[in-house]
Amino acid sequence: MSRSAHPAGPRHGDVLPEGHYTPPPTDLNELDPRVWARTVTRGEDGTATVAGIPVSRLQEEFGTPAYILDEDDFRARCRAWTDAFSGADVFYAGKAFLSRAVVRWLREEGLNLDVCSGTELAVALDAGMPAERIAFHGNNKTSAEIERAVGAGVGRIVLDSYQEIVRVAHAAREAGKRQRVQIRVTVGVEAHTHEFIATAHEDQKFGLALQDGQAAEAVRRVLGLDSLELTGLHSHIGSQIFDMAGFEVSARRVVGLLRDIRDEHGVELPEIDLGGGLGIAYTSDDDPREPHEIAKALADIVTRECAAAGLTVPRLSVEPGRAIVGPTAFTLYTVGTVKELPGLRTYVSVDGGMSDNIRTALYDAEYSVALVSRVSDAEPMLTRVVGKHCESGDIVVRDAYLPSDLAPGDLIAVPATGAYCRSMANNYNHALRPPVVAVKDGAARVIVRRETEEDLLRLDVG
Ligand SMILES: Cc1ncc(COP(=O)(O)O)c(C=O)c1O
Known part of the structure; x- marks a missing residue:
């Protein structure tokens, strides 16, 4: 207990x-x-x-x-992340805290926004976040939510299950659109603060497992659907993370799948999203990393893994929530x-x-x-x-x-x-x-x- x-x-x-x-x-x-x-x-x-x-x-x-x-602190942290990740994309994770004022600040500071419900999407759109700067997440998006997101023209839907591939493809076809999507890959890494565990499997509700071949099967299915444009892979490994070693394993595994996709389908996907989860100081004992250190560490990892796989380095995105607003x-x-x-x-x-x-x-x-x-x-x-x-x-x-x-x-x-x-x-x-x-x-x-x-x-x- x-x-x-x-x-x-x-x-x-x-x-x-x-x-x-x-x-x-x-x-x-x-x-x-x-x-x-x-x-x-x-x-x-x-x-x-x-x-x-x-x-x-x-x-x-x-x-x-x-x-x-x-507010000044919030804006300064937004700028620290966008400066550190210039040449990459920062999506603020709205689940950490979302309001219309926050959306306005994000818009003004040049950040993108990750939402994970139809109502978070409604707040974002109401406060004027351009739809193409919104990514839509969630492990059980309803058909109504999907239709709303596709209809609004969100820049990215992160697919989380086989059923969702069908639902998003259908909604896009009905709307006469080609929806940009990423596939959320479960890489078998669980990271938290100073520890991380790398396993072959991950027992959790999010994403499609890499090790079971589910992620590769999802790629096959998405590539076969005209109304979906597969732009990349997505991975999110935990929360309150200080140690970058978990990202190293996750990036290696994600890049490994990018390589397999190139070998099997002849396509190099142009995007990779390594999620959020970066830690903050709750007490004086905590010593989190600054955005520029995180950006450098992630860029180095992805560049190295892509070089080893003979791939062009994809455009990187990250989704800090806590690290900005916390x-x-x-x-x-x-x-x-x-x-x-x-x-x-x-x-x-x-x-x-x-x-x-x-x-x-x-x-x-x-x-x-x-x-x-x-x-x-x-x-x-x-x-x-x-x-x-x-x-x-x-x-x-x-x-x-x-x-x-x-x-x-x-x-x-x-x-x-x-x-x-x-x-x-x-x-x-x-x-x-x-x-x-x-x-x-x-x-x-x-x-x-x-x-x-x-x-x-x-x-x-x-
Ligand atoms: C997919 C995804 N991205 C980003 C985040 C944001 O995490 P954090 O606020 O710890 O940065 C989460 C949190 O659960 C998430 O699930």
Whole structure:
């Protein structure tokens, strides 16, 4: 049974041996630039500010919990990726966080967009992303979604199954179009943070397996259909990856299939997409790579493998989501209760929880946290930051140090919550999903508003 799914009982915490925990940081008031959005700093009175705005003002104006997103940081990260990958294509993975404002920023900064549902596609189109800059993903796209994507003229549909080949070919024929497609190949690499596993098979729902010959069969089928134009192969190997070794294996295997396709069908496919999954710093212990290092490593790998296979180097694309939006936002909470369990830890309850950040409960994700409404010289105390939901696994930050004078009403913030927090937010206990507030040059504006009781009651038609 996984730790996050243990039944309610006395052992809600992990009673670990003394000395297990990393020691407290030397300065609890420091806001480590590696984990906080770029314009976050402390003002003279000790209150944290972002884009020059004190968090206390954000709390007064927008309430808590709230996601605060640094627009300049988002744009700067977009530019860092497009600069690093000049001559290649960067597709922002919309699943990390998508809104109309985000689409506009992406469009202005020259990025492409990866969507994986009809509704993500709707947001992208509504906010004016040119259809040819959109890639459509997903392991079970409905016929209606496919028709919509083909009709809109998306630049790329990434095929994920034999059935989908037929559906997309049919939709394109009906629309009188030739749809550009890639095939998602499952390469037998599972990568996460500093580890990766290379196997012959991969037991997962996405893509068509390379080792079983399914990917090669998919290529055969697609090449036989006039309404589809096969432009390349796609592979995505994991998430929160720091180590490039997994990409090395995946690129070698994908290029091997490109070579087989050339040998069998006499065609050299012009594109290869190595997916997303690049890691970010959630805590000060994380040390992610910069986009230019990643770009160089991937280009070197692909160039080397293509040279070995005697292939022209295809146009490369990547799909970072977390690495662009993750570090640009933090979640602002108000402390509600502080409950000391002598000899164990102190539970700090905030006004949100697993409804606005499910990642800790779902993946045992690690986060850090800081007191942001003031500085404190009090001794550090070991805390667990928890939400207000009726679930003992409702944990936001599993183990973190906060000052021991922390009190109800203080504002605390969890950095690096830009990715997979608002996009995975839910209404457990009829929680109202928090707003996303974009800040820039001393101004703050809501880009996704807070849900209201009326929103929820309107869905509940009795
Ligand atoms: C196909 C594909 N591309 C890109 C991504 C984005 O991953 P990340 O946000 O970790 O970069 C994902 C995430 O699941 C994915 O499945």
